[in-house]
Amino acid sequence: MYIALDIQTDFKINSLTDLPKLKILMENLKMRINKSQLARELNVDRRTINKYLNGFTPKKTKNKSSKIDEYYGVISLLLSKESKQVFYYKRVLWQYLKDNHDLDCAASSFRRYIQSKPEFQSYFSEGKRINSTQSSIRYET
Structure with missing residues (x-):
């Protein structure tokens, strides 16, 4: 055989x-x-x-859009150079969008979204924070 x-x-x-x-x-x-x-x-x-x-196959992730994608235009307008308002922290921007534009997401999700978009992350990476020039010198009397 x-x-x-x-x-x-x-x-x-x-x-x-x-x-x-x-x-x-x-x-x-x-x-x-x-x-x-x-x-x-x-x-x-x-x-x-x-x-x-034994036949395990990992789950495939879905390429779905984020809730925050709807606010992309608003965020880009707020973080542009033409905007008079300056946001030093992502949390402040998140709170502003939540209060004025009815954004419904967690702060951590918003930070992750901002971090994933290089054009938004560069705004916060530039370090636009103003250092206080007023300082008092302590001396003993």
């Missing part, structure tokens, strides 16, 4: 997503997989190797 197996045997394991191919090969050859060695080579835990061998 002659059995021909159509199995690809020439591949390299570079990431966890390549493990199902290895599992198919090893099952057909009736061999066991050394999960500890794979874990050391891929710098992950051996239980993670086991999880991916």
Whole structure:
């Protein structure tokens, strides 16, 4: 009896997503997989190797728009050079938008949004804070 197996045997394991191919090969050859060695080579835990061998696939993230995208024009207008109002902190800008433009998001989400947009982040990175020039010298009488 002659059995021909159509199995690809020439591949390299570079990431966890390549493990199902290895599992198919090893099952057909009736061999066991050394999960500890794979874990050391891929710098992950051996239980993670086991999880991916059993068919785990990571969730795909959705490319959805943010709530704050609606306020992009308002934010760019407020942070432009033509604007008379100066915002030294992202929290103050967030509070202004919340009070005057009905922005409905958390402060941390707003800071992350500002940080993700280089044109907005550069406004806060420039360091427009005014150092107080008035200082008093203390002396003992």
